[in-house]
Amino acid sequence: MPIEKETEQKIFEAAQKIFQKSGFEGARMQEIADEAGINKSMLHYYYRNKDTLFMTVFQSSVKKIMPQLFGTLASDIPLREKVEQIVEFYHDMFLKNPQLPAFVIYEMNQHPQRFKDFIGSMGVQLPEVFIDQVEDAVDSGKLRSITGDQFFMNVVSMCMMPMIARNMVQTVLQLTDDEYIDFLNERRKIIPSVIFNGLII
Amino acid sequence: MPIEKETEQKIFEAAQKIFQKSGFEGARMQEIADEAGINKSMLHYYYRNKDTLFMTVFQSSVKKIMPQLFGTLASDIPLREKVEQIVEFYHDMFLKNPQLPAFVIYEMNQHPQRFKDFIGSMGVQLPEVFIDQVEDAVDSGKLRSITGDQFFMNVVSMCMMPMIARNMVQTVLQLTDDEYIDFLNERRKIIPSVIFNGLII
DNA sequence: GTCTATATAACGATAGAC
DNA sequence: GTCTATCGTTATATAGAC
Numbered sequence: 001m002p003i004e005k006e007t008e009q010k011i012f013e014a015a016q017k018i019f020q021k022s023g024f025e026g027a028r029m030q031e032i033a034d035e036a037g038i039n040k041s042m043l044h045y046y047y048r049n050k051d052t053l054f055m056t057v058f059q060s061s062v063k064k065i066m067p068q069l070f071g072t073l074a075s076d077i078p079l080r081e082k083v084e085q086i087v088e089f090y091h092d093m094f095l096k097n098p099q100l101p102a103f104v105i106y107e108m109n110q111h112p113q114r115f116k117d118f119i120g121s122m123g124v125q126l127p128e129v130f131i132d133q134v135e136d137a138v139d140s141g142k143l144r145s146i147t148g149d150q151f152f153m154n155v156v157s158m159c160m161m162p163m164i165a166r167n168m169v170q171t172v173l174q175l176t177d178d179e180y181i182d183f184l185n186e187r188r189k190i191i192p193s194v195i196f197n198g199l200i201i
Numbered sequence: 202m203p204i205e206k207e208t209e210q211k212i213f214e215a216a217q218k219i220f221q222k223s224g225f226e227g228a229r230m231q232e233i234a235d236e237a238g239i240n241k242s243m244l245h246y247y248y249r250n251k252d253t254l255f256m257t258v259f260q261s262s263v264k265k266i267m268p269q270l271f272g273t274l275a276s277d278i279p280l281r282e283k284v285e286q287i288v289e290f291y292h293d294m295f296l297k298n299p300q301l302p303a304f305v306i307y308e309m310n311q312h313p314q315r316f317k318d319f320i321g322s323m324g325v326q327l328p329e330v331f332i333d334q335v336e337d338a339v340d341s342g343k344l345r346s347i348t349g350d351q352f353f354m355n356v357v358s359m360c361m362m363p364m365i366a367r368n369m370v371q372t373v374l375q376l377t378d379d380e381y382i383d384f385l386n387e388r389r390k391i392i393p394s395v396i397f398n399g400l401i402i
Numbered sequence: 403g404t405c406t407a408t409a410t411a412a413c414g415a416t417a418g419a420c
Numbered sequence: 421g422t423c424t425a426t427c428g429t430t431a432t433a434t435a436g437a438c
Contacts, residue, residue: 022226022311023224023226023227023311024227025223025224025226025227026224026225026226026311102307102310104369105365105366105369106303106307108366108368108369108372109303109366109367109368110223110224110227112368116372119372124372124373125373125374125375126373126374144394144398146391149374149384150384150387150388150391152374153362153363153370153374153384153388154359154391154395156362156366157358157359157361157362157363158355158358158359160358160362160366161354161357161358161361161362161365162354162358164306164310164362164365165306165309165310165357165361166310167309167310167313168305168306168309169354171309171317171320171325172325172326172327173326173327173350173353173354174326183350183351183354186351187351187354190347190351190355193345194355194395194396194400195395197345197398197400199395199398
């Protein structure tokens with residue numbers, strides 16, 4: 001393994017950590033360098049400037065959230081299984097990377113320009129298969145009247161809101177870190193149950 | 202109306218706008234001054250520094266979200282009405298101040314220290330009345346088994362997530378600004394329906 | 403109270419030796 | 421490739437005239 005790769009990788013991982021913790025504006029190049037255990041100049045050697053380094057991290061982060069989600073939505077499995085897969089996926093991902101969802105959502109709002117360029121190029125839109133699936137279920141009387149958009153929004157909301165608002169949740173519900181993790185894990189079963197038993201006639 | 206009050210008020214409103222748009226780290230004192238149409242030095246005359254100005258805005262923002270929510274939860278009305286009131290309240294508030302929820306949630310995560318001091322002093326915790334109400338409904342067989350915490354989390358999630366992730370939602374669902382507002386307003390009826398018809402046996 | 407001018411510090415970025 | 425030293429800019433904050 002060449003030394004270059006190791007350094008570039010160390011920088012990337014450090015940048016990921018600091019950007020996710022502090023956001024673009026709050027992150028300091030010096031802090032990233034310290035986290036990586038290298039000199040600040042190396043950041044500019046491997047990545048031209050703060051913007052480039054940020055975009056590398058941001059794009060990587062989006063790719064950890066989006067493709068799998070839309071892959072599941074476009075797949076050829078029953079609606080109920082799709083919901084269960086998405087719920088499991090997001091809760092697993094959160095355990096590995098607790099600050100990822102809040103980071104992506106926030107930076108998306110802050111710099112709409114920055115990401116609309118590249119996010120259009122990856123097919124990030126609700127698959128027709130999924131839309132049809134919901135419509136068919138409604139038409140055949142299996143589900144109460146609802147659009148695919150609203151159905152999708154309900155699932156994503158129930159999953160991600162407690163992850164994004166961690167500090168508010170822990171404060172209001174007075175949970176320790178461990179209790180908070182337990183609280184989230186309980187939701188793996190609760191979410192599909194609420195979604196479906198609320199929609200099935 | 203004394204001139205002092207007018208200036209202090211103008212500064213506060215400008216700061217509110219800029220902080221909510223850019224966050225603490227992204228906000229610039231100069232931009233706040235420009236927005237208020239006054240000299241930058243005035244910011245330091247009325248509010249000692251950026252931190253003080255921010256905390257004034259942040260505390261005011263929290264007070265626009267929390268008390269009414271917990272007031273409704275603690276009130277003496279049926280569970281279903283509480284949910285409907287909360288949903289209406291959040292959707293009305295969002296129309297008036299679209300960036301408020303994202304601002305509070307994000308800054309809460311960034312500076313846990315900063316707000317835990319003052320947020321403890323305002324009774325921000327789930328009212329016993331509400332917890333008991335959910336427990337009673339479960340015990341008497343009216344609702345499927347669920348805790349007050351999880352019930353509460355479901356309502357707040359369904360309401361606030363689409364408001365916080367506005368840019369993601371509009372991108373994925375390919376909605377114009379007007380369509381997005383319509384999409385949110387539809388949820389006033391959808392949310393209570395999903396929550397309850399999912400829980401009522 | 404409000405302004406101009408300036409101090410002071412921090413940050414991103416670069417030059418240049420090795 | 422990696423370091424030290426430093427430049428240029430921008431940010432918050434203050435001093436002082438009016």
